[in-house]
Amino acid sequence: MRLGVFDGNRLAVSTDTEVIDVTDLVPGPDTPQGPLQRLLEQNLGHVLAAPEALRDSPRIDPEKVAWSAPLPRPHKIIGAPANYRAHVAEMNNPNTIAEWGLFLKAASSVIGPDEFVRLPYSDVRTDQEAELGVVIGRRARNVSREEALDHVFGYTCVLDITIRSTEDRSTRKSFDTFTPIGPFVVTRDEVGDPDDLELRCWVNDESRQHSRTSLMIYSVPRLIEYASSVMTLMPGDVIATGTPEGVGPLADGDRIAMEVEKVGRLEVGVTADGALPYVSRLGRGTN
Incomplete structure (x- = not known):
């Protein structure tokens, strides 16, 4: 469904x-x-x-x-950093999800299809990261890998927009508009194995990402097992399972499209309206 x-x-x-x-x-x-x-x-x-x-x-x-957005304000958005080895290689950092752990994104960063990602800075690279999203259907705490998928309601498309700066991931990824989700949540029974799906992403007419979820370091069941050992997963929580190689900079006027096999296609625009120089950001320095 x-x-x-x-x-x-x-x-x-x-x-x-x-x-x-x-x-x-x-x-x-x-x-x-x-x-x-x-x-x-x-x-x-x-x-x-x-x-x-x-x-x-x-x-x-x-x-x-x-x-x-099918879930405009989920209780939690949980991110899985460095969960594809080819992405680890392109970022030139040897650490993977095993070292980084998980991170949280602000629920207020969610937008839906055909809305606009707003670039906050005019002079700092901001990338697209296309990901399979897992929607939790029932409470999960300390669930085993073998039972993990029983707690899944369905799957969706997620774009994890990311600023390449020095701040913690939860800051760099939580700006308003930085988590496009949708347009649909497809129930678990229609998707089948979430660890064998094709994932693609384009910016304008350029193909940037093309991979399969079978290449994830932590599978969907393992991600749920791990996340539920740290925090209680609640109905409506979204797990963004990580992005493959091919992330790249976004610019004013760009159009991002992503597809996940059996799940759907998500498209959003990009605007730099109101973007400021990075040096003018609040929170900088010690004053």
């Missing part, structure tokens, strides 16, 4: 031919976390799986649907 959010607070199932509004099947008030978060917290995925649920729900003209 392919789930998306439109009009800010409407949850839909998207098929190859139609968009089905299932918001009324997920009770509860509107919140900044959105209707998909409500579904996950109430464990209502089985409700949508019932044939009569989709049969009796209203259809929306696909041409009139503008998708937004």
